[in-house]
Amino acid sequence: MHREFWSMLFGHTQNSWLDETISTITFATYHRRFEAERHTIIPPKFLVCHLLEDGNDWRAFMSGIATYPDIMVPWWDVDRVYMLIHSYPNHWLFGELRLESIEVHLYDSLGRGTFENFELDGTLSKFEAWVAKFLDKTNYWKRRNIPKRPLNMTFTLEDSVPQQSSVLGDCVVFVCMFMEQLVSGQPIHEFMDPKNADLEFRQRMDKIYWGSCVGPMWLDVIYSYLP
Known part of the structure; x- marks a missing residue:
């Protein structure tokens, strides 16, 4: 992570938004x-909303042969697909x-x-x-050895997740922590002070990406500089 990342994470920059580092954070999680x-x-980079407009062919990603990143796995070998979704003009959800x-x-x-x-x-x-289209194109049903069926896809908005509430609010921080908790099997719905959810998530990100490299004493010093 570059210097600007830490400045934004700790709230030292003007807006403290992490949009420019979201790909780096995602790949760090994936690796x-x-x-x-x-x-x-x-x-x-391959946003769901953009995909629906420009018609990109995602067969390479679904088949696990894409080189962006070079460690993709095919969908027939997984149970869950996680997506960082961009909503125009400047919002991210998971x-x-x-x-x-x-x-x-x-x-x-x-x-x-x-x-x-x-x-x-x-x-x-x-x-x-x-x-549905690309599951067919990648022979998903055959490769998974299950009968093909209509998707009848259901969409659920999880209402009880932590919400932005302070000057340090940044949807990217929340998206990255949603991703971190889901891929590591942790519950997202654990209780936290709503007024301090933004700060708590930033501190969690620090512990994940830097906490293993510095001692507890230095983390206390770092937190003392947070707004």
């Missing part, structure tokens, strides 16, 4: 994946596609607004059609 773990992460039940669970630090917009503008139905 910690153990071979036996049954999940994959769609790179944030998605979890559960392949066995064909359910999509959305985690958003700004409430129901984006989810309701996705319902109204047809984004959710477009996404279902896209998944």
Whole structure:
């Protein structure tokens, strides 16, 4: 992680937003994946909303042969697909596609607004059609040795996740921590002080990405500089 990342994480820059580092954070999370773990992460550069407009062919990603990053795994070898989703003009939320039940669970630090917009503008139905199309193109059903069936995809917004609430609010911080907790099997719904959720998530990110490299004494010094 570069110097600017830490300045933004600790709230020293003007806006403290981490948009520019989201790909780096995602790849760092992906590279910690153990071979036996049954999940994959769609790179944030290939945004779901953009995909639905430009018609990109994602067969390489779903088949695990894409080189961005070079450790993708095929969808027929995983149970869950995690997605960092960009919503115009400048918001991120997190998605979890559960392949066995064909359910999509959305985690958003700004409430129901984006989810309701996705319902109204047809984004959710477009996404279902896209998944059905590429599951067929990659021979997903045959490779997984299960009968092909209609998706009848369901979409659920998880209402009880932590929400932005302070001057340090940044949807990228929340998305990265949603991702971290889901891939590591931790519950997202654990209790935290709503007024300090932003700060708590920033401190958790620090412990994950830097905490293993510095001692507890230095972490206390670092936290003393946080707003």
